[in-house]
Amino acid sequence: MKSTIKIFLRFRYILLLITTSFLFFSLSILPKNFDAIFSLSKRLSFAEYMKFIIALYKGSLTDAYLHSTVILIIISVLIGIVVSLITFKVIANSRLMGNISKSGAAGTFVGMLVPVCAPCGIGLLSLIGIGGVIAYLPYQGTELGILAILLLLYSIYSLSKSINGCASCRIELK
Amino acid sequence: MKNDKGKTIKLEFNQLSLWRAGTIIFAILFILSFFNGSNADDGSETIDLPTQAAAPKAQNPVDIKIGDAYFEGKKNAKVEIIEFSDFQCPFCARFYTETLGQIREKYIDTGKALLVYKHLPLPFHPEAQKAAEAAECAGNLGGNEAFFAMHDKIFDNQAVDIGVGALKRFAGEIGLDQSKFDSCLDNGDTVDKINAHLAEANKYGASGTPTFFINGVKVVGAQPYAVFEAAIESALK
Numbered sequence A: 001m002k003s004t005i006k007i008f009l010r011f012r013y014i015l016l017l018i019t020t021s022f023l024f025f026s027l028s029i030l031p032k033n034f035d036a037i038f039s040l041s042k043r044l045s046f047a048e049y050m051k052f053i054i055a056l057y058k059g060s061l062t063d064a065y066l067h068s069t070v071i072l073i074i075i076s077v078l079i080g081i082v083v084s085l086i087t088f089k090v091i092a093n094s095r096l097m098g099n100i101s102k103s104g105a106a107g108t109f110v111g112m113l114v115p116v117c118a119p120c121g122i123g124l125l126s127l128i129g130i131g132g133v134i135a136y137l138p139y140q141g142t143e144l145g146i147l148a149i150l151l152l153l154y155s156i157y158s159l160s161k162s163i164n165g166c167a168s169c170r171i172e173l174k
Numbered sequence B: 001m002k003n004d005k006g007k008t009i010k011l012e013f014n015q016l017s018l019w020r021a022g023t024i025i026f027a028i029l030f031i032l033s034f035f036n037g038s039n040a041d042d043g044s045e046t047i048d049l050p051t052q053a054a055a056p057k058a059q060n061p062v063d064i065k066i067g068d069a070y071f072e073g074k075k076n077a078k079v080e081i082i083e084f085s086d087f088q089c090p091f092c093a094r095f096y097t098e099t100l101g102q103i104r105e106k107y108i109d110t111g112k113a114l115l116v117y118k119h120l121p122l123p124f125h126p127e128a129q130k131a132a133e134a135a136e137c138a139g140n141l142g143g144n145e146a147f148f149a150m151h152d153k154i155f156d157n158q159a160v161d162i163g164v165g166a167l168k169r170f171a172g173e174i175g176l177d178q179s180k181f182d183s184c185l186d187n188g189d190t191v192d193k194i195n196a197h198l199a200e201a202n203k204y205g206a207s208g209t210p211t212f213f214i215n216g217v218k219v220v221g222a223q224p225y226a227v228f229e230a231a232i233e234s235a236l237k
Helices: A002-007 A011-029 A031-041 A046-062 A066-091 A098-113 A142-164 B015-035 B090-108 B128-156 B164-173 B178-187 B191-203 B225-236
Strands: B070-072 B079-085 B113-119 B211-214 B217-220
Touching (some): A002 A066, A046 A066, A046 B090, A046 B225, B070 B128, B079 B090, B079 B225, B090 B113
Parallel strands (some): B079 B113
Antiparallel strands (some): B070 B113, B079 B211, B211 B217
């Protein structure tokens, strides 16, 4: 785990983590209001428009159950970590192990599906018009969020293991 | 397979290539999904599950008519806010408690905006349909004022009880003719009108509740007041 932690002492990987997490979070909550985002961009001043965009982010707290927003934030951060670790491995010319990338991809995919609020239309499933189906699950999609978190945690564990467990080579952190 | 010279060509795909290709394809599909939309004309899901309506692509403002819906404010106001809502939806209640009061004070009561309420009772909210019918029955008996009095009563009591018994009690509390109201509610006199609103929601891609059209610009969800303020102010310009 020490090597993994050292990776995140590097500014570029922290930046990648933050950027990826923010991007995923944004792509989860903003698309349902793309109409307003594009329409108002032409009509409002820059300051007014920024106030509007910031309010949309604040809306992730008012327009969803608290636990759903927390799960979304956790998934966003975990995806950022996975992307950073995979990027490190690619840059270090390490072999990308199939099993690790599978769980990372699966976790990312499930995380994208997660309708943070099934009736409110957040998440990929709601964008393609079948978010209402998730509402019939016992916990209205929270199960998928938990599943995504577990898949991503496994991916991070596997990636960390492969970074730290190489017995015959040293990973040079530049 | 064989090439022109009859030599055997072997194509190999390793696991990494397949995963990379799959990831790229998924990423493209994901991005495309933001711009893909459909409405009833394309044969998408009907009103049985209103939230099944596919998200429409970013488009010019839509022109939704008030029709026979009940409204609050001056009919010739410059800004028209059409709300598709569900009386049992907790986020619609959140909009009511946290945002509507400010919109009423700053825009509706001053004549700048008009609020039109249209029904989108979701199938997994068992009391939403009857609550919608109750509001319509109230409107039939007492017009816009009675409709919104019932609207406010229902949202005020959403967390307590909005069953049929409670709805009938609300009617008495706001001064409606009890027997006429009860008859309207029990006979389902307003079901057709609510179904028409559901069809409209499906047509215009209202994919969840609450969904608003502010001079045709769609705003989805129980957003903070600042979001509505920005949309209304842009429409007032």
